Amino acid sequence: MVPPPKLFRSLLTALVRGGVPAAAAGLAGCTSLYFPPPPHAPLLTQKSEFYGSVSTNQQNNFAFQGAYAFADHLAAAGTFSSLHRSKGDKTQNFDFAEASVGYFTRLPDKRVLEVYLGAGGGSTDRTERNPEQLTTRRLEGSLSKVFVQVNYASKKKRSVHIGHHDFPLSYGTALRLSYVQLNNFRIDGLGQAPIGNVIFEPITFTRVQLAGPFQLQLMSGQAFGFHPNDYLKAANSVFQLGLIIGLGGSNSWKPGAH
Incomplete structure (x- = not known):
């Protein structure tokens, strides 16, 4: 019997080695007010199927999806992402929600392909302080976003053997292109012009089957901003670890299926 802590560490190691680069989850620049929620990748297969996930990263940026x-080949998806943290020199608050509709289909080799169109919005603020804990600058605004996203499952499959158990692995890719705009932008209460950016996020993920409908997922990639600016920088790494559940769908593409 493998102790649970050792089992978890072994599974996490297998996820990282299974094809997802473990990128550092650093933030893009010290003044960025946008923290991209992770792309959703339900990989649905049939009508009435449900997918849910909860994930986080080293920055405590939680996402619920x-x-x-x-309908056959049609789906709706939603994401809520939240980051609230306070350090000695700054406090950051970020709440963002997305909704999308999409088309999914099974490819001849039994893989899954999805295309989603969506929009989102939220609020963001940042308070900066000096060593005496006096506020030196406050930035705040609202965010809006439209995006298109493509997901597909890889044919590559393998299993990791731990103790007396085999844990099947599966892989996939998500490509998301977004236009994000910072509206109602204020610095120390003074209004600023809106700021926009086009952001491209190529993401890969590895999933390991735990038990029943539950899987552990490691998602990693990069976010690239096409229009450099001080407040919507997006060249930060994406690194999310989460738990997902899938109910009511076909398992032919999933770990352990043939």
């Missing part, structure tokens, strides 16, 4: 196939 869900998707439901309301």
Whole structure:
């Protein structure tokens, strides 16, 4: 019997070695007010299938995601992402929600392909302080976003053997292109012009089957901003670890399926 802590460490090692580069989850620049939520990748296969996930990263940026196939080949998905943290020199608050509709299909080799169109919005603020804990600058605003995203499952599969158990692995890719705008932008209460940026996020993920409908997922990639600016920088790494559940779908593409 493998002790649970050792089992978790072994599974995490297998996820990282299984094809997802473990990028450092550093923030893009010290003044960025946008923290991209992780792309959702439900990989639905049939009507009435449900997908849900909860994930986080080293920055305590939590994301809750869900998707439901309301018709053959058609689905709706949603994401809520939240980051609230306070350090000695700054406090950051970020709340963001997305909704999308998409098309999914099975490819001839039984893999899954999805295309989603969506929009989102939220609020963001940052308070900076000096060593005496006096506020030196406050930035705040609202965010809006539109995006298109493509997901597909890889044919590559393998298993990791731990103790007396085999844990099947599967892999996939998500490509998201977004236009994000910072609105109602204020610095120390003074209004600023809106700022926009086009952001491209190529993401890969590895999933390991735990038990029943539950899987552990490691998502990693990069976010690239096409228009450099001080407040919507997006050249930060994406690194999310989460738990996902899938109910009611076909398992032919999933770990351990043949």
